[in-house]
Amino acid sequence: MIYKKYGKSDTEVSTLGFGGMRFADPSDIDKMAEIVVHAHNKGITYFDTAPGYCDDQSELIMGAAFKEMRKSGNPFVVSTKSSKSNGSELRKQLETSLKRFDMESLDFFNCWYVLTKEDWESRKVNGAVAAILKAKEEGLIKHAVFSTHLPGNQIAEVIEEGYFEGVTLGYSAINFPYREEGITAAAENGLGVVIMNPLGGGMIPQSKGSFDFLKVRDGQSVVDGALQFLYTDPRITTTLVGFSSKEDVDGAIASVDSFTPYSEAEIDQVKSGVSGELNALCTSCKYCKDCPVDIPVWAFVEASNHLIMKGGEGMYERLKYYWGVDPSLIDTCIDCGQCEAACTQKLPIMKRFEMVRKALAEEKAARSNK
Ligand code: SF4
Ligand code: SF4
Known part of the structure; x- marks a missing residue:
């Protein structure tokens, strides 16, 4: 496993993170928690979840796993979130998460799912940002961060406002031009960068040949190609993968362990494949947002x-x-x-x-x- 410092902080995290949004059977808390514990035993130390993930079971699964993981004495960090705009509602959700994890302090707390600039303004006006910063002052949060679907230039604007130590964003080998500016701004400002959706929301493994250009090395799978492209990027701290079995965990860890950074030529090979595919793909930029009947x-x-x-x-x-x-x-x-x-x-x-x-x-x- 590769470990990196998160932004300017001294907190060290695994470059492969556990995304808690894809448990196969969330109702079986103990069985799902075993997968999380297995990942920790294998060297993953970054665990990301949120209220509402997997029918609101994800935080409970993580909480059950953390209880076991503490026994090992090996370090791990937890990231959770709130999309509440209202400060007191956010605070309530944060306190619920702490109880679910049986923790006194959260390592990373995301101002979650910032969708548009208007949404971002509402998080400030309605108290969400202030509540996060207050919780940090009180020691309930170690790192205040945000997660977003904004386009890169707008992510850069939020970063420049200086509230946060890190950002969680959707980024992959097939949509990287769209958020490039945001990742660059994060790196320049010393923020940690956590990647969600590194496999294009499942499109990359399931697209039956459309992304074969990602296989830049002999014997590489399209998934390895997509992930290793991200591991190569020095601006990225952690890449979240949603695991549904112990075998999935083992496969992803083997991919990190066998990884050596891409050459310039290999990076170019991925990038040139992407430009063609993107011609027909929506980039979620939301410039179509002013629909008169409010259709997203x-x-x-x-x-x-x-x-x-x-x-x-x-x-x-x-x-x-x-x-x-x-x-x-x-x-x-x-x-x-x-x-x-x-x-x-x-x-x-x-x-x-x-x-x-x-x-x-x-x-x-x-x-x-x-
Ligand atoms: S439909 Fe077009 S404008 Fe709307 S989000 Fe997709 S790419 Fe952007
Ligand atoms: S009403 Fe239909 S066509 Fe008009 S902006 Fe909305 S989605 Fe597009």
């Missing part, structure tokens, strides 16, 4: 990426649980064309909507036939 257009178009790349989870799951949107909103579209005009990738959004509607209808029919 980006969520539906990003979900359609998974149809194009022939991978990822079902359409309903992607919309409902990844993006947190009601899939039926798509039927309120009035075809005004405003989003297509605003799209930075010039995507045929109305055609994508048709694909999404069809996929949702097929999934609904499949569910009712079960």
Whole structure:
């Protein structure tokens, strides 16, 4: 395992982190906790979770695992989050997390899921940011950090405001141009950088050949290629992988242990493959956000990426649980064309909507036939 210092702090973390959002059977807390403990025994020390992940079981699974992990005496750090804008609601959620982990202090606490600049402003105005900083002063949090889906330039703006010691963001070998500026700003300002969604929300392993350009070395799998591209980047502290079995953990650890940094030529090979693929993919930049009937257009178009790349989870799951949107909103579209005009990738959004509607209808029919 490779260990790195988190930003400017003295806290050392494993470069491969455990993302607690993909437990296969969250209702079986003890069995899932065994996977977490196994990861810790194998050298992973960064554990990320959140209230609400896996039907709100993820923090409980982590809490059960931490109880076991403490017995080993080996170090580990925990990261959790709150997306509450209201300061007192955030504080309540933070205290619940502490109880769930039986801890007096959280290593990393994320101002979670900052989606737009307006959302960011509301976190400041409504007290969320102040509550995080107060909790840090009181010793309930060691590192105040944020997690975001903003585009790179806006991530850089939030970083420049100076509230946080680190950032958690979605970044992968297939969407890196979109958040590049944010990662650079984080590195320049001495922030730790935690990568979520390093496999493009499941698109990379499940896309049946579309990402073979990521295999830059003999015998490398597409997943190894995607992860090793990230391990090569000195600006990145930790990459989170959501494990659903001990075997998954072992495979990812073997990939870190066999890793040697990419050469410039190998990095270029990945980057040149990406530019072609990205022509047809939504980058979640949200420049289509001013829909007159408030449809979160980006969520539906990003979900359609998974149809194009022939991978990822079902359409309903992607919309409902990844993006947190009601899939039926798509039927309120009035075809005004405003989003297509605003799209930075010039995507045929109305055609994508048709694909999404069809996929949702097929999934609904499949569910009712079960
Ligand atoms: S075309 Fe539909 S989704 Fe796009 S902005 Fe108009 S109403 Fe919203
Ligand atoms: S649909 Fe276009 S504008 Fe909207 S998020 Fe995707 S790429 Fe950006």
